[in-house]
Amino acid sequence: MESILILIRDLLLDLLDRSTLTKFVENVGSLYERNTLKVFFRGGITLIVRHAGDSYAVVIHGVDCEEMVKWDNAPHHRDLSSFPHHVHEGGLVKESSKRFTVDTLAEDLLQVLMRLRKYVLKSTQDS
Amino acid sequence: MSLGPELTLYIVYLLDDQAYLTKIVKALFLSDYISKKILNHRISGIRWIKHLYGPWSYEVHTALDLLRNLGYVNEVATSSLLSLVGLPVARRFRVKKLGRAAVERYVRKLLTQREDSIVRCVCGRLRKFKLEQVLRLVYVLPEVRYARSGEEIRILPHPDTLLNEVRSCLREMGLDAVGGIDELEEKVNEIPALIERGLLPEHPTWEKYIELRGLVGMARELYRVLDMLSSIFNLAF
Numbered sequence: 001m002e003s004i005l006i007l008i009r010d011l012l013l014d015l016l017d018r019s020t021l022t023k024f025v026e027n028v029g030s031l032y033e034r035n036t037l038k039v040f041f042r043g044g045i046t047l048i049v050r051h052a053g054d055s056y057a058v059v060i061h062g063v064d065c066e067e068m069v070k071w072d073n074a075p076h077h078r079d080l081s082s083f084p085h086h087v088h089e090g091g092l093v094k095e096s097s098k099r100f101t102v103d104t105l106a107e108d109l110l111q112v113l114m115r116l117r118k119y120v121l122k123s124t125q126d127s
Numbered sequence: 128m129s130l131g132p133e134l135t136l137y138i139v140y141l142l143d144d145q146a147y148l149t150k151i152v153k154a155l156f157l158s159d160y161i162s163k164k165i166l167n168h169r170i171s172g173i174r175w176i177k178h179l180y181g182p183w184s185y186e187v188h189t190a191l192d193l194l195r196n197l198g199y200v201n202e203v204a205t206s207s208l209l210s211l212v213g214l215p216v217a218r219r220f221r222v223k224k225l226g227r228a229a230v231e232r233y234v235r236k237l238l239t240q241r242e243d244s245i246v247r248c249v250c251g252r253l254r255k256f257k258l259e260q261v262l263r264l265v266y267v268l269p270e271v272r273y274a275r276s277g278e279e280i281r282i283l284p285h286p287d288t289l290l291n292e293v294r295s296c297l298r299e300m301g302l303d304a305v306g307g308i309d310e311l312e313e314k315v316n317e318i319p320a321l322i323e324r325g326l327l328p329e330h331p332t333w334e335k336y337i338e339l340r341g342l343v344g345m346a347r348e349l350y351r352v353l354d355m356l357s358s359i360f361n362l363a364f
């Protein structure tokens with residue numbers, strides 16, 4: 001596993017409220033799921049973090065596996081001032097302040113988890 | 128005994144929540160040589176080590192470092208493995224090396240005994256060499272560190288299998304690559320530029336790209352391990 005992914009894993013384990021988790025998975029599943037962390041929350045919300053070198057994709061999936069929000073740095077949106085960093089949300093692509101580098105990781109993940117918490121709370125209330 | 132068509136690298140790891148170091152990861156390898164009985168004996172193995180070495184106040188090292196001290200592996204192979212597991216290269220120890228014949232006898236003994244005996248055997252050998260102060264712990268793949276004792280065993284695929292998966296995935300993207308790992312890595316590294324030029328869709332290609340980088344990296348690591356094991360045991364994989 002990439003060292004930054006180990007750092008992410010450690011941060012997540014520190015930051016997450018374990019009682020909200022149903023499963024924490026690292027690099028398992030299909031062969032393709034290397035460099036991937038998956039965290040399953042109560043209520044069916046899933047956080048997937050892929051990171052390799054300076055490339056990342058962090059996505060929150062909803063109950064039906066629909067993509068609710070995704071941050072990534074695929075070099076695909078040159079018109080954004082934050083290129084290549086951007087966020088997909090609600091069918092739109094927007095600028096993103098997150099970088100998911102070693103220096104920004106803690107703050108970025110914290111913000112992701114705050115967003116995720118809302119989804120988890122809503123999902124558990126709905127169910 | 129012979130190895131199966133695919134190398135299976137059994138990674139047996141143990142955690143000790145009460146320990147200063149918190150983790151003991153014990154990895155011994157080679158599919159057909161080691162039965163699954165080791166799983167049933169891991170806890171007793173740990174207790175035995177504790178009994179032998181006392182409280183956990185020692186550095187974490189690797190099993191390969193241990194094997195190096197026993198004369199099985201050379202400096203290069205050890206450094207490769209240490210690099211693989213993300214640990215600094217450990218300092219050298221003044222250890223009397225075994226002769227070649229003694230090494231072979233010892234290895235064969237290790238490989239033909241029950242796994243719980245292997246722990247004792249390794250520890251016994253350490254003790255004999257007065258290395259009580261240096262408990263060599265196996266710490267093979269960082270990705271298993273947080274798993275709890277007994278929850279999982281990783282059986283890693285042969286790196287050729289990983290590369291076939293990479294080839295297959297690249298083919299699905301329209302990127303044919305028939306060569307070896309270097310060519311595959313080159314193809315994988317082309318993906319961001321292709322996405323940027325609009326020749327490949329951003330998603331799910333970007334996620335696949337990250338995963339493919341992981342696969343290629345893992346294949347490289349496994350090839351190194353195979354080379355190392357081959358040199359230790361004179362086995363052809």
